[in-house]
Amino acid sequence: MPQALVNIAYLISALLFVFAFKGLSHPRTAIRGNLLGALGMLIAIVVTLMDKSIVSYELIILGFIIGGVIGAVLAIKVQMTAMPQMVALFNGFGGGASTLVAALAFIEATQLNKTLGTQETVATVASGIIGAVTFWGSLVAFGKLEGIIEERPVRYKGDQIVKILFALSSIILGIYFGLERDISYYWYLVAASSVLGVLLTIPIGGADMPVVISLLNSYSGLAACATGFVLNNNVLIISGSLVGASGIILTNLMCKAMNRSLTNVLFGGFGEIVAGADEDKVYGGKVKSASPEEVAMLLENARRVVIVPGYGMAVSQAQFAIRDLMKVLESKGIEVEFAIHPVAGRMPGHMNVLLAEANIPYEKLKEMDEINPTFEQTDVSIVIGANDVVNPLARTDSNSPIAGMPILDVDKSKTVVVIKRSLAPGFAGIPNPLFAADNTLMLFGDAKKMVQELINALKES
Amino acid sequence: MDSFIAVLTIFVLAMIVGFEVITKVPPILHTPLMSGSNAISGITIIGSIIAAGAKYTTLASVLGVIAVAFATINVVGGFLVTHRMLEMFQKPKSDQKEKKS
Numbered sequence: 253m254p255q256a257l258v259n260i261a262y263l264i265s266a267l268l269f270v271f272a273f274k275g276l277s278h279p280r281t282a283i284r285g286n287l288l289g290a291l292g293m294l295i296a297i298v299v300t301l302m303d304k305s306i307v308s309y310e311l312i313i314l315g316f317i318i319g320g321v322i323g324a325v326l327a328i329k330v331q332m333t334a335m336p337q338m339v340a341l342f343n344g345f346g347g348g349a350s351t352l353v354a355a356l357a358f359i360e361a362t363q364l365n366k367t368l369g370t371q372e373t374v375a376t377v378a379s380g381i382i383g384a385v386t387f388w389g390s391l392v393a394f395g396k397l398e399g400i401i402e403e404r405p406v407r408y409k410g411d412q413i414v415k416i417l418f419a420l421s422s423i424i425l426g427i428y429f430g431l432e433r434d435i436s437y438y439w440y441l442v443a444a445s446s447v448l449g450v451l452l453t454i455p456i457g458g459a460d461m462p463v464v465i466s467l468l469n470s471y472s473g474l475a476a477c478a479t480g481f482v483l484n485n486n487v488l489i490i491s492g493s494l495v496g497a498s499g500i501i502l503t504n505l506m507c508k509a510m511n512r513s514l515t516n517v518l519f520g521g522f523g524e525i526v527a528g529a530d531e532d533k534v535y536g537g538k539v540k541s542a543s544p545e546e547v548a549m550l551l552e553n554a555r556r557v558v559i560v561p562g563y564g565m566a567v568s569q570a571q572f573a574i575r576d577l578m579k580v581l582e583s584k585g586i587e588v589e590f591a592i593h594p595v596a597g598r599m600p601g602h603m604n605v606l607l608a609e610a611n612i613p614y615e616k617l618k619e620m621d622e623i624n625p626t627f628e629q630t631d632v633s634i635v636i637g638a639n640d641v642v643n644p645l646a647r648t649d650s651n652s653p654i655a656g657m658p659i660l661d662v663d664k665s666k667t668v669v670v671i672k673r674s675l676a677p678g679f680a681g682i683p684n685p686l687f688a689a690d691n692t693l694m695l696f697g698d699a700k701k702m703v704q705e706l707i708n709a710l711k712e713s
Numbered sequence: 714m715d716s717f718i719a720v721l722t723i724f725v726l727a728m729i730v731g732f733e734v735i736t737k738v739p740p741i742l743h744t745p746l747m748s749g750s751n752a753i754s755g756i757t758i759i760g761s762i763i764a765a766g767a768k769y770t771t772l773a774s775v776l777g778v779i780a781v782a783f784a785t786i787n788v789v790g791g792f793l794v795t796h797r798m799l800e801m802f803q804k805p806k807s808d809q810k811e812k813k814s
Binding site: 269272273276277278279283285289290297303305306307309311314315318319320322324332335338343345346349350352355356357359363371465466469472479480481482483484485488490491492494495496497499501505592594599602604605608609614617619 | 769776
């Protein structure tokens with residue numbers, strides 16, 4: 253196949269990727285978008301298979317089979333609640349592949365006695381560093397989300413300096429690689445960046461995962477992009493930058509939703525201090541606990557109910573029970589909507605996926621800005637497994653670690669029902685005055701169990 | 714130098730297109746956006762295919778197979794999982810997933 257035709261095929265792939273992202277702008281067109289993306293990938297792969305430098309196909313097919321089986325099994329088997337770690341894992345593999353491809357391009361050039369230009373050399377170093385950081389960072393994120401690695405931030409004295417040292421040594425090794433043209437320096441820099449990837453992710457706690465996953469997402473794109481600069485391949489550059497842009501946008505949104513800078517998330521040490529001192533002052537004697545029957549009576553008389561899900565819903569797999577609750581309430585003529593905070597859960601859009609899994613129509617899932625003005629007309633807000641995202645301290649206490657973070661204004665509704673196992677603080681490690689507010693009732697227990705009891709009580713009455 | 718400017722131009726323009734298109738993705742689809750873009754970043758597969766097929770050295774072949782496998786996990790897993798999620802965002806079809814809870 254002449255090179256011009258190959259490049260045209262790559263151009264078509266790149267266009268299909270753009271349309272794939274465009275399709276994702278609405279749930280109705282999203283499936284078609286994803287299929288267009290897959291088609292673009294298929295075209296790119298088929299065209300590449302016709303490349304004249306390929307002398308045998310056994311190894312390629314072997315790789316396809318290994319990767320295809322693993323990828324398909326993981327994708328089909330994964331529970332929707334485990335989606336954050338799955339996304340993290342897939343991300344990592346993308347980064348790992350970029351690192352290897354850059355190395356292979358260098359080996360190829362050495363074999364063919366070609367010298368790499370400055371662009372290719374710099375891009376090789378970039379692929380090595382970004383790819384390795386992505387691979388190991390994603391594995392650590394996966395471990396944290398899966399519960400294999402301690403989810404709370406792990407910090408020690410001087411950790412920032414250690415990180416800077418590893419970052420610097422990666423770059424210095426990269427310069428040596430460029431000067432000496434010796435592949436072993438590349439592997440040293442990959443090793444140093446691997447340690448860096450682990451060190452960067454280890455100190456980041458569970459609730460900051462949405463930011464980290466978005467960031468790693470953008471890294472995997474940038475790594476592909478750097479590989480594109482190594483191979484002088486346009487489709488790699490275009491797709492890599494699309495993914496990079498997507499990750500950057502999401503990272504930005506997540507940081508804004510917490511009113512924190514990216515630097516603060518990455519290096520700030522959020523959530524390491526567990527404050528317990530003023531808990532008594534906030535809660536002392538003011539927390540009212542209710543029974544499911546009492547809450548059911550309250551719901552009977554409501555006209556509008558808003559459900560606020562948080563990570564606790566994912567943990568107890570309560571989404572199906574919540575769907576049933578919605579159905580029961582709706583059968584009684586009560587309006588039900590869902591309020592979704594951007595950082596609820598462990599990755600962007602986490603809550604939406606779980607609620608969609610339970611067949612809750614997406615029109616009922618409202619963004620923060622859209623639902624906040626409606627809380628004043630809401631009779632009952634049910635907070636299920638969320639904490640920091642409904643903490644009014646964000647509005648009132650400028651010294652609080654969550655000061656200025658946009659929150660869901662549930663406290664403005666007539667009554668707030670909080671389903672939660674205990675008064676334990678959320679990720680920010682601070683007490684939540686909402687639990688002690690006059691219009692708040694606490695329903696202590698597991699989210700799924702409590703929602704089911706609510707349904708039973710509603711059905712009996 | 715010229716060829717560098719050419720690829721740089723493509724990079725910058727693609728970034729801009731990316732920002733324009735992706736800011737329009739609504740928050741409810743952010744997870745599929747991540748997994749879908751993930752699959753697309755598996756485009757490195759085309760670099761790994763050539764490396765695995767060209768058989769330059771034994772080391773290159775071994776690394777090539779690993780790279781193809783990694784990228785294939787990314788591509789196959791990414792598109793499949795995205796499809797699974799997006800199907801759930803379709804209009805509820807007679808509550809077929811009822812039993813799963």
